[in-house]
Every structure is written in C-alpha cells, then in structure tokens.
Amino acid sequence: MNQRTPLYDVHVALGARIVDFGGWDMPVQYEGIIPETHATRRKVGLFDIGHMGRIEIVGADHLKAADWVTTCDVLAVKPGRIKYGILSTERGTAIDDLLVYADVDRTHLVINAGGRAGDLAHVREQIRVKGFDARAIQATDAGDPNIKDSYLGCAQHMLALQGPNSQMLLAKLVDATTDLSKLGYYRMTRGQVIGLRAIISRTGYTGEDGFEVFFDARESKRMWAALVEAGHDLGVKPIGLGARDALRTEAGMPLYGHELDLETTPLEARLDFGVQLTGGPFLGKEALERQKREGLKKVLVGFEVDTKRVPRNGCPLVKDGKPVGVVTSGTFAPTLDKNIGMGFVPPSLGEPGQRFDVDIRGGIHGCTVVPLPFYKRKK
C-alpha cells in the first residue's frame, strides 16, 4: 500500500491522474503537463510536495551535525539562509540531494521522498559516530518520539507556490509582520499563513520565483483551499508531478535517481555550487578533493536533439557508433518548444557546441551540447 499525502482526496476530486512516485500515490497531472507548465511560468502553480521528507536537527551541535553530513559549509551560513547540497557517502557519491535551512536554533533538511528512511538513518548514525549533541527528528512523522521538539511541534506538510504571481498570492495570507518582499531568494523566515505557524522559504524546483511553506499537516486541506481561493484572480492552478518534472528539467535541476545516485558525485553532476571544499571537514570531502585533483571521468551535460523524437532516461548516447554515455532525463520542453535531455558523457564531449548521437528506440539522432540551464527566467 502506497503512502498518500493528506491532500490525496483533494487531488482525486480535481480529476488528477494518480501515479506511484517513490512509494507515494501522487498526482502526475490535472489538466495536462503542457498547460500546467505554462500556468507555472506565466501565472502561479500550486504543488502538493507533502511526499518530500523533512528532517529537523536540534540540540547544541545541530550546525556541526548538518555541516558534517552535507557538502555545504553550514557553519558559515547565517541564520535565515538556505543552501543546496548533497548528503554524501565517504566516497563522495550522493545518498540524496537536499536543501539545508539554517534556522536560529535548529537546522532543517528538505530531502527527497525516496530518501526519507535512508537519509534519517544515515544522519542519526553519523550523529552517534561523531558524538554530536544533536537529535534528528523526522518532522513529517507524528509518531517520531521527538516530534514535540520540532519547530511546529507536530507532523508537518509542505506546499509550494511557483511562478511570477506567487508573492502576490502568498502575501494575501501571511501575517502583518511577514514581509515577503524582503525575503530574498534562498532565504527562510518563520511566519504565519492563514493564522497558522509556518516556515516560509523563497525556494523551489521550477526555475521560477516562488515559495515553499511548511505547516501543521492536519491543516493541509484548509491551507490548500485558502491558497486556491486567494489565487483565483491570479490564475493559480494545481500542478502535478509531470509538469514539475518538465519545469525542473528546463531549469537544468537534478532529480535524485537520475542525475545523482550512489555511483555519482556532485562534481560529476556539475553541482559544484553545492560543494564547499573551502570549509571544514565533512563526510566525503577527501574523496571529492581527490576527484577534483585527479579529474572527472564523466560529466553531466544538457543537450538538444535534431529530431522531434524525445530522448528519455536510459537512452544510450553514442559517438561514431560507440557508446559514450546515457540519458538521465529527457522531455519535450513546453516553454522552449523543443526536445531536451541531460546525460553523462566523458569530459571531452562536455563543452557546449559538441556533437554526439542519441539512440532513441533504435533510431540514431544527432545532439548538440548546450549550456545549462536550458531555461532561465528574466529577472
């Protein structure tokens, strides 16, 4: 039996098509992937991201613990800031990718749905091994023995608003002391939404401006309804995982299990901005330093194809008839009206303008490497 978010019935009532995603029954689309992608880029999209995991690290050593398990230099991060990073193995490969929220007295980790159990076990084990004075709470789980010590004191749910109208929408529902116009990109604040305590961050997975909000999971339906109502004249639409995947691919953002996995390092996935080798030690740092010195064997590239066929995860990449790599993500890009893909190739083929072929179900089609991201919003 798959897990469901508290909004499952709401999605079904909206006519969503439900699919399995990492053990969760989630809406893949409501109206359609293309119109939902456009709605997010042009107006505002509302996303149920309750499947994503959240770990809160509390205790005197919360910063040290978060710093050790991630590739981020958490000790150098000022409260209220958010960093993208990797939960790394000793080999420097990715257990998961995540956002690290430096709160005033605790650290929040936002992780992937598929990583919930494994990430938590890993973080707890590292806290134990290193002897940190810290505890990791699964903030999505009402049954966590320390849930009362989480910021909200209860199991939390998470929704995202993404798109140019996000701020106008959310501003209608926050308390008087929360000024979203002052909340910069990759910043978080404690505030209230529809009178409920919440953590609000200016983050997302679409390449648009937008917010992610954590709040009491028992209020999920009321929060969803309030956002839909407040967004009515701003063009808000519910957005499924199908459009979410197209949006993040256009924005060149990695999806764990595709661009990152236990055999791939963040340097190979060209996520250097999420790896702070200048700070103190962290698990996997030595391996990453060594890889940086010795050079990469594979690198992630973005490419466009010469065909109307769509490259898909797993399609071989070939050069002069010889296999050189594999597609990790590919889609029709609704915003760009072209077919795009990401995949790993040897560094010698990694520069924009270089050419190789993709094998799509036996058909060989030319590709050109292009800079990532494919899509960048106008500021």
Added chain:
Amino acid sequence: MRPADLKYTKSHEWVRVEKDIATSGISDFAVAALSDLVYVDMPAVTDLLEQGQPFAEVESVKAVSDVFAPLSGEIVEVNEEIGDNLDLVAKDPFGAGWFVKFRISHPNEVEGLMSAEQYEKHCAEEAKHH
C-alpha cells in the same frame, strides 16, 4: 459514444474496413491516456503491417507509446497532416486524426476485433484500474 461502424483493439486502435482497404488510428481513450501529444513517428507507404505488431510510435511529454496494427496489410497512404498538427489526433481521433490506410491481406482477422459496444465495456474496465 464511439463510432459504431468501426472495429477496435484492446490496445486502443480503431479500424474502418471498406472492401479491401482499411483506415486506422488511435481512439479517444488512447488520446486521453497519453495526453500532451508531441510527435507521431509514422511508417512509410508500402511498409507491411502485421496484426498486433507496432507500426507507429506516439511521443507524449511523459512517455513514448507504440501503436499496434489492428490488421495485417500493406500501407497505401499515411496521414501527413498530423505531423505538424497533432491537434487533429487530439480533437478528432476517429476522423481527421487517422494514421494510415492499408490494403488488408488477411480479411478474416477482422473477426477477432471488438465492436463499439464491446470496446465501450473494455474502456470502462480499464478506467476502473487507473
């Protein structure tokens, strides 16, 4: 209600048989299930079809799907219009959105296909499981 003069397959193709020539495409059910069509990879005239074997591929944003031959035969015409206008398939799958016309080689294969009424039940059954 779907056209009563057509025959249907379990894999959601339809076929109209007129003497020894058949016209085929995909059903409204297939269109709804695929959603967000972006491309159809078509066979060529004179290609041979074998009943139950794939002859075209439909790309949607999310996935690629095979289209299976409802009957065996040889292709005599391909609908070139839909290449640039997939709306024809999305909006009129049983009419302007047809895929191919072909000369039937094994007329008795028609007996294994579903009537509109049988296909209606088949779709209701599949919808329950999705």
